[in-house]
Amino acid sequence: MAITTDVAPQLRRALEGSLAALRRSADSELPAPVVQRMHQLGERKDTLADAEREEYLALVSFWKNRSLEKAEAAVALQRLREAVPDLVTAP
Numbered sequence: 001m002a003i004t005t006d007v008a009p010q011l012r013r014a015l016e017g018s019l020a021a022l023r024r025s026a027d028s029e030l031p032a033p034v035v036q037r038m039h040q041l042g043e044r045k046d047t048l049a050d051a052e053r054e055e056y057l058a059l060v061s062f063w064k065n066r067s068l069e070k071a072e073a074a075v076a077l078q079r080l081r082e083a084v085p086d087l088v089t090a091p
Contacts, residue, residue, distance in 0.1 A: 015087055019080060025073035030066060038063060 041048060041056035048056060080087070 012087065015080070015084065019077070019087070022073045022077050022080075026070055026077055028066075028070065030063065034059065034062075 038056070038059040041052055041059065045053075045056060
C-alpha cells in the first residue's frame with residue numbers, strides 16, 4: 001500500500017513537468033530570420049535555383065511539422081485543463 005501513496009505526488013510532478021513542456025511548445029514561434037527567409041524564398045519560388053528550392057521545401061516542411069506540434073500541444077493542454085482543473089490554470 002505504501003506505493004499507492006507515493007504515486008499521486010509522483011504523478012503530479014510528472015504532470016507539472018509535462019505541462020511546462022506543452023506550454024513552451026504551444027507558445028513557441030519560429031525565429032524571425034527563419035520566417036523571413038521562408039517568405040523571401042516563397043516570393044520567388046517559381047525562379048529558385050535547385051539549392052534554394054530544396055531549402056524552401058525544407059523550411060515549409062519544418063513549418064508544417066512545427067505547426068502540427070503546436071496544435072497538438074494546445075489540444076493536450078486543453079484536455080489536461082478539463083481532466084485536472086486544479087493543476088492546470090489557463091494562461
